[in-house]
Amino acid sequence: MEVSAVIGSGIGGLAAALRLKHKGFDVKVFEQSDIPGGKIGEHKNKGYRFDTGPSLFTLPALLFELFELFGKNAADYIEVVDLPVTCNYFFPDGSNLKAWSDHDKFVQEAVNSGVDRQALENYLEKQKFLYNFTSEFFLFNSIHKISTYVGEAGQKSLRALHKLDAFTSMNKRNESVFGKGNLTQLFNRYATYNGSDPYRAPATLNMIAHLEHNTGAYFPKNGMRGIVEALVKLAHEVGVEFHLGEGVKSIQQQIDSSWNVITDKQIYTAGIVVNNTDVTYFYKNILPDAGMHRKLMKRERSSSALIFYWGVNYASELDVHNILFSNNYKAEFEGLFKHKLFANDLTVYIFISKKVVESDAPAGKENWFVMVNAPENVGQNWQQQSEKARQIIVAKINKMLNIDIEKHIESESVMTPVDIESRTTSVNGSLYGHSSNSPMAAFLRHPNFSRKYKNLYFVGGSVHPGGGIPLCLASAKIVGKSLSH
Numbered sequence: 463m464e465v466s467a468v469i470g471s472g473i474g475g476l477a478a479a480l481r482l483k484h485k486g487f488d489v490k491v492f493e494q495s496d497i498p499g500g501k502i503g504e505h506k507n508k509g510y511r512f513d514t515g516p517s518l519f520t521l522p523a524l525l526f527e528l529f530e531l532f533g534k535n536a537a538d539y540i541e542v543v544d545l546p547v548t549c550n551y552f553f554p555d556g557s558n559l560k561a562w563s564d565h566d567k568f569v570q571e572a573v574n575s576g577v578d579r580q581a582l583e584n585y586l587e588k589q590k591f592l593y594n595f596t597s598e599f600f601l602f603n604s605i606h607k608i609s610t611y612v613g614e615a616g617q618k619s620l621r622a623l624h625k626l627d628a629f630t631s632m633n634k635r636n637e638s639v640f641g642k643g644n645l646t647q648l649f650n651r652y653a654t655y656n657g658s659d660p661y662r663a664p665a666t667l668n669m670i671a672h673l674e675h676n677t678g679a680y681f682p683k684n685g686m687r688g689i690v691e692a693l694v695k696l697a698h699e700v701g702v703e704f705h706l707g708e709g710v711k712s713i714q715q716q717i718d719s720s721w722n723v724i725t726d727k728q729i730y731t732a733g734i735v736v737n738n739t740d741v742t743y744f745y746k747n748i749l750p751d752a753g754m755h756r757k758l759m760k761r762e763r764s765s766s767a768l769i770f771y772w773g774v775n776y777a778s779e780l781d782v783h784n785i786l787f788s789n790n791y792k793a794e795f796e797g798l799f800k801h802k803l804f805a806n807d808l809t810v811y812i813f814i815s816k817k818v819v820e821s822d823a824p825a826g827k828e829n830w831f832v833m834v835n836a837p838e839n840v841g842q843n844w845q846q847q848s849e850k851a852r853q854i855i856v857a858k859i860n861k862m863l864n865i866d867i868e869k870h871i872e873s874e875s876v877m878t879p880v881d882i883e884s885r886t887t888s889v890n891g892s893l894y895g896h897s898s899n900s901p902m903a904a905f906l907r908h909p910n911f912s913r914k915y916k917n918l919y920f921v922g923g924s925v926h927p928g929g930g931i932p933l934c935l936a937s938a939k940i941v942g943k944s945l946s947h
């Protein structure tokens with residue numbers, strides 16, 4: 463059996479390992495950390511459990527497919543619930559809008575807040591169109607191969623090219639439908655799902671909204687970490703070999719195009735290598751290539767995050783996902799991408815897994831994951847920036863939710879962009895590799911294969927088709943498809 467080496471056990475690496483195993487490879491996963499899962503981490507503190515990274519889970523079918531490959535029933539590994547409310551929004555004007563996953567209920571709620579019914583219905587229909595006409599081409603195929611353009615998915619997207627809204631920004635399109643109102647802010651927010659700026663990112667990305675508003679949001683019954691646990695369990699059962707706490711230092715191609723994988727413990731030989739580390743880090747550290755590294759460093763990186771994990775000693779009326787919007791969204795994104803510092807007002811995201819997972823906090827208490835989008839780490843004073851953000855967050859929560867939150871915080875931990883970088887080697891702590899702030903960004907992402915080296919593949923949030931759990935799973939699917947075995 464040919465050996466394949468997967469470097470990194472993020473969601474992309476785990477999915478790739480399973481797809482390789484299914485193709486008949488002998489699969490070894492090398493992970494520098496003692497714990498698999500990369501950004502999908504977990505933290506426990508004084509009786510509270512927190513998912514430390516992703517919290518929004520869409521397109522679960524992409525996850526379930528991995529179990530089906532081996533004839534297994536995904537429900538035996540992970541139970542997922544539908545969230546009736548995808549997000550609970552609080553606006554600076556004091557209004558509140560619940561985004562129901564039920565289409566009609568959401569539309570009615572928005573209409574009650576003064577939004578034109580037909581305009582919203584047309585808008586959601588357009589997002590569905592964008593998704594249906596681009597997803598097969600952009601998300602589930604390599605856009606770096608000619609065959610994709612001449613294939614059915616490519617032809618379908620190319621025929622609809624003039625309708626894909628690539629040359630106007632998300633914000634411009636949203637304002638043209640909803641004016642400067644709250645729904646523009648709500649739909650602009652989807653740019654942050656891949657760490658981008660709605661005032662520059664192409665309006666094609668408005669299709670991200672389709673996933674929540676037309677297909678729904680989900681949550682694993684045992685928390686987001688349950689996704690990793692389920693995949694690792696399956697991987698063990700089907701014979702994937704994990705080398706935890708064994709970082710890869712470098713790889714070297716041999717004359718027969720196989721690879722030597724040099725870890726901090728041993729040298730292994732592998733027929734193929736799949737890299738799941740941040741591609742910019744990879745070309746600096748694992749397969750040094752100064753030209754490639756320089757090229758990747760020149761591209762704008764996606765935003766990062768600052769998160770406070772608070773054990774809160776009261777039971778709120780919030781939902782699983784809650785957003786408290788800032789007064790000046792534009793200034794917030796200028797802070798993130800231009801000044802690389804926090805603006806004076808910030809949008810605050812509060813995620814409470816306890817709303818689904820009863821055991822995540824003691825009775826009558828809640829685990830609050832309180833996050834603001836943060837600039838990539840370029841050496842800012844994070845102590846100072848975190849203190850500033852915390853003050854803004856506390857003031858905002860107090861004002862918009864009418865409480866004195868400080869009185870209720872009984873445990874606190876913090877994760878900064880520097881921590882994200884040091885734990886997962888994501889360059890500058892960016893959550894999603896490069897940003898998607900230009901119409902060409904999708905095409906500039908690193909392909910899922912190497913143009914220079916045979917038998918070298920790439921998965922995960924820093925390569926095509928992009929960051930976030932569904933797209934990382936899609937990247938592994940593309941690699942699976944590209945292997946001729």
Ligand SMILES: Cc1cc2nc3c(=O)[nH]c(=O)nc-3n(C[C@H](O)[C@H](O)[C@H](O)COP(=O)(O)OP(=O)(O)OC[C@H]3O[C@@H](n4cnc5c(N)ncnc54)[C@H](O)[C@@H]3O)c2cc1C
Nearest residue numbers: 470472473474494500501516517518709710922923930931
């Ligand atoms: C705070 C936060 C919130 C997020 N919110 C969401 C969300 O709500 N929904 C969503 O879908 N996505 C979200 N994301 C993004 C999502 O988590 C990522 O896109 C995805 O998990 C990245 O997976 P990956 O496969 O790229 O690998 P990563 O998770 O980046 O893992 C890479 C792995 O490689 C390992 N590694 C690095 N260097 C080496 C080496 N030399 N040798 C061996 N191993 C190495 C690392 O230790 C790590 O385990 C969020 C991320 C964060 C941090």
